[in-house]
Amino acid sequence: MFTVTIARFDLYPQEEPWGYCVGFNVSLSNGRSFYRDTVVPLEKASNKTDEEIVQVAWNMMEADILAEVDRLKGKSPVVGQVWV
Secondary structure, eight states: OEEEEEEEEEEESSSSOOEEEEEEEEEETTSOEEEEEEEEEHHHHTTOOHHHHHHHHHHHHHHHHHHHHHHHHTSOOOTTOOOO
16 A cells, blocks of 8 residues: 655746656555656646646656555565664
8 A cells, every 4th residue: 555645846947947847755554655756848737737737747657656666565664663
């Protein structure tokens, strides 16, 4: 099981933007987590709502995110372990 949270949504770069940077935080039930982002070009974002732009970004990143979830889901948690 994993949770995806939108962690970033802004024009990129700030000076002379050419797209929307959309970032996703992904948290797995075993305590592992990671971040991925992508830039949706303004041409693809034209006439779309913020939610539709996020969906475009998700479609661009979904395969990579799911592959990383598969890679990490079998690993033991590291964060929070007592280190001796």
